[in-house]
Amino acid sequence: MIFKLWATIKKDCRVLIxxxxxxxxxxxxxxxxxxxxxxxxxxxFQLINKNKMAILVCNRDTxxxxxxxxxxxxxxxxxKVYNLPKRQDVKTIVDSMKxxxxxxxxxxxxxxxRRVKAKAKSVSNKAMVSFGLQADSVQKYVGDVSPLxxxxxxxxxQQLRFSVKGGLQSALQIVESRETLRTLYxxxxxxxxxxxxENEMLSNKAAINExxxxxxxxxxxxxxxxxxxPAWTIFAMFFVIMSLGGSVVREKVSGSFVRLKTLPTSYAVxxxxxxxxxxxxxxxxAVVIFALGIWGFPLMGLPGLNIPLDVFxxxxxxxxxxxxxxxxxxxxxxxxESHQQSNGFGAISIVILAAIGGLMVPSFxxxxxxxxxxNLSPMHWCLQAYYxxxxxxxxxxxxxxYLIPLVLITLVLQLITFLGLxxxxxx
Amino acid sequence: xxxxxxxxxxxxxxGFHYPGNDGVIFSGLNLKVRKGERFGLFGPNGAGKTTLxxxxxxxxxxxxxxxxxxxxxxxxxxNDVNKMIGFVPQDFSYYQELSPVENLEFFGAWSGLSKQQxxxxxxxxxxxxxxxxVRNKQVDKFSGGMKxxxxxxxxxxxxPAILILxxxxxxxxxxxxHAIINYLMELNKNGTTLIYTSHQLSEAEGxxxxxxxxxxxxxxxxxxxxxxxxxxxxxxLEELFLNLTGKEYRNDI
Numbered sequence: 001m002i003f004k005l006w007a008t009i010k011k012d013c014r015v016l017i018x019x020x021x022x023x024x025x026x027x028x029x030x031x032x033x034x035x036x037x038x039x040x041x042x043x044x045f046q047l048i049n050k051n052k053m054a055i056l057v058c059n060r061d062t063x064x065x066x067x068x069x070x071x072x073x074x075x076x077x078x079x080k081v082y083n084l085p086k087r088q089d090v091k092t093i094v095d096s097m098k099x100x101x102x103x104x105x106x107x108x109x110x111x112x113x114r115r116v117k118a119k120a121k122s123v124s125n126k127a128m129v130s131f132g133l134q135a136d137s138v139q140k141y142v143g144d145v146s147p148l149x150x151x152x153x154x155x156x157x158q159q160l161r162f163s164v165k166g167g168l169q170s171a172l173q174i175v176e177s178r179e180t181l182r183t184l185y186x187x188x189x190x191x192x193x194x195x196x197x198e199n200e201m202l203s204n205k206a207a208i209n210e211x212x213x214x215x216x217x218x219x220x221x222x223x224x225x226x227x228x229x230p231a232w233t234i235f236a237m238f239f240v241i242m243s244l245g246g247s248v249v250r251e252k253v254s255g256s257f258v259r260l261k262t263l264p265t266s267y268a269v270x271x272x273x274x275x276x277x278x279x280x281x282x283x284x285x286a287v288v289i290f291a292l293g294i295w296g297f298p299l300m301g302l303p304g305l306n307i308p309l310d311v312f313x314x315x316x317x318x319x320x321x322x323x324x325x326x327x328x329x330x331x332x333x334x335x336x337e338s339h340q341q342s343n344g345f346g347a348i349s350i351v352i353l354a355a356i357g358g359l360m361v362p363s364f365x366x367x368x369x370x371x372x373x374x375n376l377s378p379m380h381w382c383l384q385a386y387y388x389x390x391x392x393x394x395x396x397x398x399x400x401x402y403l404i405p406l407v408l409i410t411l412v413l414q415l416i417t418f419l420g421l422x423x424x425x426x427x
Numbered sequence: 428x429x430x431x432x433x434x435x436x437x438x439x440x441x442g443f444h445y446p447g448n449d450g451v452i453f454s455g456l457n458l459k460v461r462k463g464e465r466f467g468l469f470g471p472n473g474a475g476k477t478t479l480x481x482x483x484x485x486x487x488x489x490x491x492x493x494x495x496x497x498x499x500x501x502x503x504x505x506n507d508v509n510k511m512i513g514f515v516p517q518d519f520s521y522y523q524e525l526s527p528v529e530n531l532e533f534f535g536a537w538s539g540l541s542k543q544q545x546x547x548x549x550x551x552x553x554x555x556x557x558x559x560x561v562r563n564k565q566v567d568k569f570s571g572g573m574k575x576x577x578x579x580x581x582x583x584x585x586x587p588a589i590l591i592l593x594x595x596x597x598x599x600x601x602x603x604x605h606a607i608i609n610y611l612m613e614l615n616k617n618g619t620t621l622i623y624t625s626h627q628l629s630e631a632e633g634x635x636x637x638x639x640x641x642x643x644x645x646x647x648x649x650x651x652x653x654x655x656x657x658x659x660x661x662x663x664l665e666e667l668f669l670n671l672t673g674k675e676y677r678n679d680i
Contacts, residue, residue, distance in 0.1 A: 007536030011522065011529065018524040018565070255520035259581070262484045262514040264506035265537040 004265055008273035015247060016277065022243025026285060030236030034229055034289055038302055041224040052077075053164070056096055056105035058084040063113020065175050070108075072171035078164070079104070093151065103153040104164060109146040116145050120179035124187050133188065145176065178202055223303035229293040230386035231359045234379050236289060237282040237322050238353065241329035241346035244278050248333025249342045267427045271417075275326050282322030283315075308389040313396030317389060317403065321382040324406055327413040328378065334420040353377045381406040435497060435589050435620035436460040436483060442491035443482060452478050453644045456492070460637070465611075465621045467635030467652075469628065469664070471672050475644045476624045477517070480593050483622070484514050496589060510539055513587030517594045519574050520581075523567035527558050527577050530566065531584055538585035545584070552580040555610055572603035579607060589620045596627060608634055628665040638664065642672050 016022070057073065059066045074081050082100055084093060093105050109115075128134065148168065152161060181201060185193035251257050260267060293305025308314050329346065336342035354360055356370065357379030374380045385402040388394035421427040431437065441456040452475050460466045470476050481487040483494060485501045485508065494501040499508045521530045528549055535545035553559045556576040561569065566577055579595055592611070596604045608630060615621050625631050631638075632652065639649040648655060652664065661667040 003542065004536045007533050011525065011533040014529055015522060015524050254523070255516055255518035256522060258486060258516055258518075259514060259520040259534070260537060261486055262509060262512060263534070263537040264509035264539050269537075 001269070004269050005273055005276075008269055009277055012247075012273050012277040016243060016281065019243050019247070022246065025242040026236065026240055026281065027288060030232055030239060030285065030289060031292060033235065034232040034292070035297075035300065035302075037232060038224050038228040038297065039300070041228060042302055052080040053104060054082060054100055054102035055079040056082050056084050056093065056100060056102050057108065058086070058088050058093055058105065059108045060086050060110040061108050061112035062110070063117075065113035065116040065179065066108045068175045068178065069112070069171055072174045073106075073168065076167045076171060078167045090151075097151065097153065103156050105151045106168065107149040107151075109148070111146055116176055116179050117183075119145055119176065120183040123180050124183040127184055128187055145172070148172070174202060225293050225297055225303045225305040226390050229289060229305050230390050231383060233286050233289045234321060234325075234382045234386065235350070235354055235359055236285045237325040237382075238328065238350045238379065239347075240278050240281060240285075240325055241332055241350060242343060244274065244326060244329040245333035245336060245342035245346045246339050248274070248330055249336050249339050253338070261427075267421070271330065274330060275323065278326040278329070279319060279322045282325055283318055286318045286322070306390075309393065310389060310395045313394075313399065314389055316396055317382075317385045317399060320403055320406055320410075321385070324378045324382065324410040324413070327410045327417070331413045331417045331420070334417050334424070353379050356380070358383055375405070378406055378409045381409070431495075431498065433461055434459055434495075435462045435464065436466075436622065437495045438483075438492065440492035441482065441489055441494065443478065443487065443489050453482075453489075456644070456646060458639060458646060458649070460620060460622060462497070463615070463618055463620055464637050465615050465635050466623065466637045466639070467631045468622065468624045468639050468641060469626075469631065469668060470641035474641045474672075476641060477593055479641065480514075480591055480622070480624065484512060484591055485509070506539070510585065511588040513582040513585065513590045515579050515582035515590070515592045515595050517597065519566075519578050521566070521577065523574075524565060526561075526563045526565055527553060527580065528562045530577060530581055534581045535584045540585055548584050548586075552584065555613075556580050557606060572599040575599050575603060575607065579610070583614065583619075587619065589622065590614060592621065592623045592625075594625050595623070596625065596630060604630060628663070628668060632664045640668065640672065647672070 055073070057070055059070060070081060070083070073079055082102065084096060084105070088096070093107070097103070097105050150165070150168065152164070156164070178198065181198065182193045185191075257267075260270065290305060290307065294307065295304075298304045332346050332349070333342055336345065354377075356373050357377030358374055359379055381402045385399040385406065388399040388402065392398075418427075436458065437460075438456060438458040441453050441458075443453045445452065456479075458479075468476055468479065478487065482489055483496070483501065488502060496508055497511055499511070501508055521534065525533070531549045531552065532545055535548065540548065549562075550559075553562050556579065558573065558576055558580070561573065566574060569577070575595065575598070579592075582592070583590060590611075595611075596607050599607070604627075611621055611623075611634060621634075623631070623635060636651055637649070638652045638655060640647045648659075650658070655667055656662065656664075659667055659670060661670055
C-alpha cells in the first residue's frame with residue numbers, strides 16, 4: 001500500500017512538473033498579483049498620508065471666512081492646496097485639474113463670509129436668549145451657509161471621496177464654530193474673543209491614539225503587506241484548480257481511469273496521492289509568497305511582511321487551507337467533462353468565491369445578506385484564520401473557530417467527489 | 428462439454444443495458460473461452476464488442492447472468508480477479524507526459540508488483556517491444572506505433588493469466604503490427620489466454636484459433652476458425668464475416 005502510494009505520488013509529481021502552464025498559473029500569476037495589489041494599496045496609503053492629494057481651491061469669497069476655510073483645509077494634512085484666481089469659470093477649473101494633476105477642486109461661494117457671519121449672529125442671539133441675557137434681536141432662521149462645490153475626478157473611489165468630504169466638513173465646522181464663538185463672546189463681553197482663548201477652544205482637541213487590537217499584546221500597526229499577502233496566497237492556493245482539475249479531466253479523457261479500474265488497487269490511493277501532492281504544492285506556494293513578502297517587498301520599496309509568532313499555527317492553517325483548495329479542484333475535475341470546462345468554471349468560480357469571501361472587498365463592508373453568503377465561501381474562513389494570525393496576533397487555538405467550518409466544507413467537497421465518482425462509475 | 432476448471436472465461440445468461448438507455452445490449456448471452464486459447468471476438472461497429480470486454484474486465488456491471496474468470500466471479504471485483512487480467516484498451520490509456528519507464532513503474536505498482544519485479548519486467552518488456560532506446564523519453568513525442576507498444580507493455584507488465592486486447596494494432600505500421608502479433612503469440616505459448624478484438628481480419632486469421640462473431644448483442648457463431656470456414660464454405664475470415672453480418676454500412680452512434 002505504501003509502495004503504491006509512493007509510486008502514485010512520484011507519478012503525480014512528474015505529471016505536475018511537466019505541466020509548465022499549470023505551474024506558471026500556480027506560482028507566477030499569484031506572485032505578480034500580490035506585488036501589484038500591495039503596491040497599489042501602498043501607493044494609495046502614501047497618496048493620502050505622505051504625498052498628499054492635490055486640491056484646487058477657487059475662493060470667490062472676499063471676506064475672512066473664505067481665507068480661514070483655506071487655512072483649515074491646509075491644516076487637515078490630507079491635501080496640498082493650490083489657489084486659483086477668483087473669477088475662474090467651471091470649465092477653466094476642470095481644465096486646471098487636468099493640468100495640475102489634481103483629483104479635486106473646491107469652489108468657495110462669493111457670499112460665504114456673509115452667510116457664515118449671519119448664521120453665527122443668529123445662533124449667538126438664540127444662545128443669549130437661552131442664557132436669559134439681552135440680545136440685539138432674535139433673528140429668524142437665516143438658513144445654512146451656502147454649500148461649497150466639490151469637483152472630483154471619477155477615478156476616486158467612493159471610500160476615499162467620503163474621507164475627503166469628511167475632511168472638508170471638519171474644516172467648515174472649524175470656520176463656523178470660530179465665528180459663532182467670536183460673536184457670542186462679543187455679545188456677552190462687548191469685546192473681541194482673545195486669540196489665546198479662541199485657540200484653546202478650537203484647536204486643543206483631544207488627541208486620538210490608534211492602537212491595533214491584538215491577542216498577543218503586540219502593538220504593531222498592520223501594513224498593506226499584512227493585508228494582501230495572506231489574501232492573495234489563498235487565491236493562489238485555490239488556483240491549483242488550473243493544474244489539478246485539468247489533470248483529473250485528462251486522466252478521465254485519456255482512459256487512464258479505465259485502465260486503473262482494471263488493476264488490483266483502489267482509486268482511493270490515486271485520490272490520496274493527488275491530495276498529498278497538491279497540498280504540498282499549496283504549502284510551497286505559501287512559502288514562496290511569504291518569503292517574497294518578508295525579503296522581496298522591502299527591496300521593492302514595499303512594506304515587509306511580518307510572520308505571526310505562532311509559526312506552527314501558520315503551518316496548520318496553511319495545510320488546511322491547501323487541503324480545502326485541493327478538494328475543491330478535484331471535485332470540479334471529477335464533474336467537468338473537458339479541460340475547457342474545468343479551467344473555465346474553475347477560474348470563474350474562484351474569482352466569485354474570492355469576491356464573496358472577502359478577498360477583494362472586506363467582508364465587514366458587505367451588507368448583511370452578502371455576509372451570510374460569505375460564510376459559504378471556503379476562502380472566507382481561510383482569510384479569517386490568516387487574519388487572526390497575521391493581524392490580530394492570535395494563536396492556533398484562537399483561530400479554531402474558523403478552521404472548523406473550513407474542515408467541514410472540505411469534508412462536504414470530499415463527499416461530493418466520492419458521490420460523483422460513484423455516479424460516473426469511476427470507482 | 429468443457430469442464431469449468433478448463434475455462435478461462437465463462438459467461439452465462441448475460442443481460443446488460445446502459446443506464447438511461449432503453450435499448451438492451453445483451454440478453455441471455457453465453458460465451459466460453461478455454462484456458463490458453465487465442466480467442467478472437469469480431470463484429471461490425473456497434474455490435475457490442477467493447478461493451479462485452481468492459482463487462483469481462485469489470486468496468487461495467489451486468490444486469491443479470493454471471494461472468495467468471497478462472498472460476499472467480501467478476502462482480503465481486505476483488506483484487507484476485509484484477510490480478511489475473513491484463514487489459515489493453517483501444518485508447519492510449521496511460522500518461523503521455525511520462526516516459527515508458529515511468530509509466531511502467533506506476534502501473535506496475537498498481538498491478539501489485541514489487542520494486543524489483545517492476546525493474547526486471549520493465550527491462551524485459553522494453554527489450555522485447557523495441558523501446559529500450561527511448562525508455563526515458565516522454566511518450567507524447569512518440570509515433571502511433573511506439574505508443575501502441577507502450578500501451579501493450581503496460582497491459583502485460585504483471586504477467587496476467589488472461590490478456591484482453593481491444594484493437595491493439597489499430598493505426599500502426601506493418602513492422603509494429605508484426606512485432607505485436609509475434610509477442611502475443613509468444614505470451615500465448617507461455618500459457619496466457621488471449622481475448623482479442625480487431626477489424627484487421629487478415630491479421631486475426633493468423634492469430635486466433637477460436638473465433639466468435641457478434642452482431643447486435645448476439646453471438647452469431649462460435650467455433651475454431653478452420654471449422655467455421657469449412658461449415659460456411661468460405662475461404663477467409665473476412666468473407667465469413669461479410670457473409671454472416673451483411674454488407675450494409677453500420678452507423679454506430
